[in-house]
Amino acid sequence: MESQSHSSDDTTMIAESVREVRQTFSSGKTREESWRREQLKRLLSLLLEREDDICRALGQDLGKHHVESYRDEVGPLIKSVNYALQGLKKWMAGRKAELPLAAFPASAQLVPEPLGVVLIMSSWNFPFGLCLEPLVGAIAAGNGAVIKPSELSPVSSSVLAELVHAYLDTTAIKIVQGGVSVGEQLLQQKWDKIFFTGGAKVGRVVMTAAARNLTPVALELGGKCPAVVDVLSSSWDQKIAMKRILSAKFGTCAGQACIAIDYILVEKKFSSTLVELLKTAIFSMFGENQKENIARIINKSHFSRLRNLLNEPMVTNSIVHGGWLDEDNLFIEPTLLLDPPVNSGIMSEEIFGPLLPIITLERIEDSIEFINSMPRPLAIYAFTNSEGLKKKLSSRTSSGSIVFNDAIIQYVADSFPFGGVGESGFGRYHGKFSFEVFSHEKVIARRSFLVDFWFRYPPWNDHKLQLFKSAYVFDYLGILLILLGLKKS
Amino acid sequence: MALGVEGVAGELRSIYATGKTKTFEWRVSQLKAILKITAHHEKEIVEALHSDLKKPELEAFLYEVSGVSSVCKYALKELHRWMMPEKVKTSMATYPSSAEIVSEPLGVVLVISTWNYPFLLSLEPVIGAIAAGNAVVLKPSEIAPATSSLLLKLLGEYMDTSAVKVVEGAVPETTALLEQKWDKIFYTGSGKVGRIILAAAAKHLTPVVLELGGKCPVVVDSNVNLKVTARRLIAGKWCYNSGQTCISADYAITTKEYASTLVDALSSELEKFYGKDPVKSNDLSSIINSYHFDRLTKLLDDEKVSGKIVLGGQRDKANLKIAPTIVLDAPEDSLILNEEIFGPLLPIVTVNKIEDSITLIKAKEKPLAAYLFTNDKKLKEEFIRSVSAGGIAINEIALHALEPTLPFGGVGESGMGSYHGKFSFDAFSHKKSVLQRGFSGDPAARYPPYTPGKLKFLQAMLSGSIIRILRALIGW
Numbered sequence: 001m002e003s004q005s006h007s008s009d010d011t012t013m014i015a016e017s018v019r020e021v022r023q024t025f026s027s028g029k030t031r032e033e034s035w036r037r038e039q040l041k042r043l044l045s046l047l048l049e050r051e052d053d054i055c056r057a058l059g060q061d062l063g064k065h066h067v068e069s070y071r072d073e074v075g076p077l078i079k080s081v082n083y084a085l086q087g088l089k090k091w092m093a094g095r096k097a098e099l100p101l102a103a104f105p106a107s108a109q110l111v112p113e114p115l116g117v118v119l120i121m122s123s124w125n126f127p128f129g130l131c132l133e134p135l136v137g138a139i140a141a142g143n144g145a146v147i148k149p150s151e152l153s154p155v156s157s158s159v160l161a162e163l164v165h166a167y168l169d170t171t172a173i174k175i176v177q178g179g180v181s182v183g184e185q186l187l188q189q190k191w192d193k194i195f196f197t198g199g200a201k202v203g204r205v206v207m208t209a210a211a212r213n214l215t216p217v218a219l220e221l222g223g224k225c226p227a228v229v230d231v232l233s234s235s236w237d238q239k240i241a242m243k244r245i246l247s248a249k250f251g252t253c254a255g256q257a258c259i260a261i262d263y264i265l266v267e268k269k270f271s272s273t274l275v276e277l278l279k280t281a282i283f284s285m286f287g288e289n290q291k292e293n294i295a296r297i298i299n300k301s302h303f304s305r306l307r308n309l310l311n312e313p314m315v316t317n318s319i320v321h322g323g324w325l326d327e328d329n330l331f332i333e334p335t336l337l338l339d340p341p342v343n344s345g346i347m348s349e350e351i352f353g354p355l356l357p358i359i360t361l362e363r364i365e366d367s368i369e370f371i372n373s374m375p376r377p378l379a380i381y382a383f384t385n386s387e388g389l390k391k392k393l394s395s396r397t398s399s400g401s402i403v404f405n406d407a408i409i410q411y412v413a414d415s416f417p418f419g420g421v422g423e424s425g426f427g428r429y430h431g432k433f434s435f436e437v438f439s440h441e442k443v444i445a446r447r448s449f450l451v452d453f454w455f456r457y458p459p460w461n462d463h464k465l466q467l468f469k470s471a472y473v474f475d476y477l478g479i480l481l482i483l484l485g486l487k488k489s
Numbered sequence: 490m491a492l493g494v495e496g497v498a499g500e501l502r503s504i505y506a507t508g509k510t511k512t513f514e515w516r517v518s519q520l521k522a523i524l525k526i527t528a529h530h531e532k533e534i535v536e537a538l539h540s541d542l543k544k545p546e547l548e549a550f551l552y553e554v555s556g557v558s559s560v561c562k563y564a565l566k567e568l569h570r571w572m573m574p575e576k577v578k579t580s581m582a583t584y585p586s587s588a589e590i591v592s593e594p595l596g597v598v599l600v601i602s603t604w605n606y607p608f609l610l611s612l613e614p615v616i617g618a619i620a621a622g623n624a625v626v627l628k629p630s631e632i633a634p635a636t637s638s639l640l641l642k643l644l645g646e647y648m649d650t651s652a653v654k655v656v657e658g659a660v661p662e663t664t665a666l667l668e669q670k671w672d673k674i675f676y677t678g679s680g681k682v683g684r685i686i687l688a689a690a691a692k693h694l695t696p697v698v699l700e701l702g703g704k705c706p707v708v709v710d711s712n713v714n715l716k717v718t719a720r721r722l723i724a725g726k727w728c729y730n731s732g733q734t735c736i737s738a739d740y741a742i743t744t745k746e747y748a749s750t751l752v753d754a755l756s757s758e759l760e761k762f763y764g765k766d767p768v769k770s771n772d773l774s775s776i777i778n779s780y781h782f783d784r785l786t787k788l789l790d791d792e793k794v795s796g797k798i799v800l801g802g803q804r805d806k807a808n809l810k811i812a813p814t815i816v817l818d819a820p821e822d823s824l825i826l827n828e829e830i831f832g833p834l835l836p837i838v839t840v841n842k843i844e845d846s847i848t849l850i851k852a853k854e855k856p857l858a859a860y861l862f863t864n865d866k867k868l869k870e871e872f873i874r875s876v877s878a879g880g881i882a883i884n885e886i887a888l889h890a891l892e893p894t895l896p897f898g899g900v901g902e903s904g905m906g907s908y909h910g911k912f913s914f915d916a917f918s919h920k921k922s923v924l925q926r927g928f929s930g931d932p933a934a935r936y937p938p939y940t941p942g943k944l945k946f947l948q949a950m951l952s953g954s955i956i957r958i959l960r961a962l963i964g965w
Contacts, residue, residue, distance in 0.1 A: 065939045067937075068937075076951065082952075192901065203694060208691040246936075247936050285936055286938070292939075293939055398919065401922040401923070403925075404924065406586075413924065417920060421595070422595075445885060446884065446885075447888065448884065449864075459762065460546070460547035465550060
């Protein structure tokens with residue numbers, strides 16, 4: 001489209017920005033623990049002081065409620081920054097390791113170092129979260145960073161730029177705003193790592209561009225995240241499950257989230273109960289005025305895409321709740337579908353919207369085969385009390401993460417990694433993993449001059465060979481015996 | 490052109506889907522099969538390595554046969570532990586919950602190997618892939634043809650060939666393999682081909698490990714135990730396949746003052762190692778083929794360089810042997826100082842102060858390894874702090890590569906990802922997060938309809954502060 005003509009102002013600005021960040025990185029400033037700590041603290045201030053600006057921007061771009069924005073973006077970010085501040089010293093210190101006898105005496109450590117200057121490309125659905133969570137890791141690891149927010153959430157993009165430039169060290173951390181053309185030009189630069197959140201199509205473009213410079217990448221992509229819903233007999237369990245399911249679909253950016261529940265799998269015999277439970281819960285959770293508590297669709301193009309998914313003939317007939325579209329306000333009400341055709345668009349593509357297909361199966365175990373017939377998703381969810389089903393699901397399917405009896409919540413964890421596998425991406429972050437994804441773990445092996453094993457050097461003979469054979473299996477006794485001449489080959 | 494390799498990834502995918510390769514029993518059986526290969530075919534392996542590289546028997550045994558068998562034994566010993574899920578703590582934010590990280594195989598993986606340690610660099614990654622439960626295709630280097638066909642034969646005899654395949658060939662076969670969809674590609678070789686691999690992988694969003702090379706510098710300070718240093722330096726250059734090793738010392742840096750002392754020490758130790766006529770020594774490997782032989786002699790015959798040879802320079806074209814050669818202060822722009830040498834030529838670059846060596850190294854691309862011989866604590870710390878490389882060794886060369894508890898891999902131009910020991914297992918695994926919750930209750934604050942009270946609660950929960958949570962609950 002506009003990719004052929006790059007504005008020469010843009011090109012200059014981009015090259016200049018990257019050059020400045022690289023210069024700052026080379027000066028060594030960003031490697032100092034004090035710098036990293038200071039930036040993280042300032043980021044924390046940014047989040048605490050400007051919560052209203054952030055939530056207002058999200059309201060304008062996506063119609064998100066303030067509480068949803070806090071729950072999904074601001075809050076988790078505050079938590080992540082605090083976690084990084086707490087862990088920073090320890091993370092920076094690295095760790096020790098052992099060495100074999102043939103190297104004795106010696107010691108070894110693993111010391112993390114920053115990769116250098118990194119590019120973070122974010123998506124539009126959680127514009128603050130998806131720019132700043134990776135940034136926390138990039139800063140903690142001591143890098144310089146350039147962030148390209150998505151142009152599809154322009155208010156957030158511009159507020160982010162304003163806030164970062166007001167609070168953080170802009171000689172080392174920059175926001176570059178723009179669309180496809182700016183993205184392409186950024187990809188022409190040489191980076192030490194690229195962290196990309198978005199769709200597979202652009203993910204391929206990013207990785208191909210990175211290949212030219214042997215730049216390692218992390219790709220946080222998407223997929224169709226299924227929720228397997230087992231028979232739940234207790235009404236308490238049902239109530240909680242419904243809340244969590246609905247929140248993980250309609251309550252999270254109206255389903256426009258990489259880890260939103262895309263579709264449900266349920267046994268035929270439980271399906272009508274499930275539909276009724278969902279309908280009841282939708283009403284009690286979203287009430288009369290749904291627009292207030294549910295986000296909008298990001299733009300007309302995605303709105304049309306979703307409408308087309310619903311308009312496929314066999315799909316329209318499968319709607320059992322909702323289906324009302326308000327194009328002027330880019331609003332789609334929570335919509336439930338029962339058994340749309342498996343080869344329809346809504347069941348082949350990632351939905352990324354407030355449409356929830358429910359697929360019925362003879363037995364709940366059939367969900368495993370169903371899930372495995374699709375590309376590996378970022379998350380698999382299962383609502384069940386059966387330990388047997390949990391075990392089967394976990395061992396026979398593969399996904400970025402698997403969560404039992406809840407959804408989306410894995411996003412706020414620090415102790416285990418967040419990332420995909422196969423088509424849902426590679427690389428991971430959150431908690432210490434954010435620090436690691438932007439670090440190189442350098443090995444430092446030390447030796448003294450005190451002891452040297454003469455058998456290390458040519459000219460070679462059998463005697464030396466035997467000594468080596470023993471040394472390599474840590475067979476100290478064997479070595480001693482050979483040295484004393486008591487053991488032969 | 491149908492090469493017969495087009496469908497291999499798909500074939501392996503069907504086998505992988507049966508779940509066979511994920512079982513502990515299958516993995517153990519395959520690892521044991523590799524052990525049998527090294528135990529019963531040591532002679533053939535050493536012969537193939539001799540045919541391809543004139544590799545001295547001890548080097549072949551040590552780094553390849555014994556290398557592979559110790560990697561395999563280590564994997565067998567540790568496998569049970571590696572396969573265990575890792576329990577992790579969970580925080581306030583997901584309370585109450587329990588979590589663990591589970592290792593799963595990635596699926597069907599491709600290992601593309603190289604020619605200098607053709608047996609080791611083929612099987613060590615394959616061992617990692619199998620230990621992690623994957624189906625694997627190995628494409629050995631065609632530049633070491635005897636080893637390549639021996640690998641085809643031996644793996645064909647001993648391994649489960651429905652899930653572990655060897656595909657021989659050159660560029661056309663490799664291209665045909667790269668067009669297919671893999672769950673991981675592990676490549677050892679050059680940066681030029683590394684870029685091709687990465688671009689091919691991008692089409693299928695395949696993660697890769699690239700073990701590349703670079704110019705690994707060795708800095709020699711004047712306050713060292715010279716005899717030991719000289720021996721270790723020689724071992725780290727010429728005892729590893731005549732310098733054709735990604736982590737051998739590519740070039741040396743020392744002070745102008747110390748240079749001649751160093752050269753003398755190297756010269757005297759080299760004679761002890763290889764005798765007066767090193768080209769005839771059986772303890773020295775040959776150059777792999779005439780293409781590389783010519784490449785190396787060209788580096789020496791460059792008119793600006795040939796005058797700077799202070800030791801060696803002899804060559805035997807018929808046997809593809811080049812004597813250990815030292816070049817002192819070749820011009821900065823000469824090829825020998827700009828390309829990875831991968832041969833028995835050691836340029837020494839002199840600097841005024843030893844600290845200047847750090848600036849010199851930083852001006853080049855990040856290497857796979859960087860080495861420093863010194864007793865000066867400050868220099869050590871500065872070197873470790875400032876020089877970025879896959880790994881750094883102080884007073885030793887290449888040592889770290891032999892240790893399974895240390896990750897082995899590059900950074901920047903020297904590569905991405907790492908392996909050895911558990912890192913091999915990890916390189917071919919997906920670490921899946923498993924989070925378990927019950928239905929025991931949930932703050933209403935998570936859910937719509939949204940209210941200011943809920944906001945306060947969330948602020949408290951995500952801050953982790955018990956006091957704030959209590960207050961929010963009470964309504965303050």
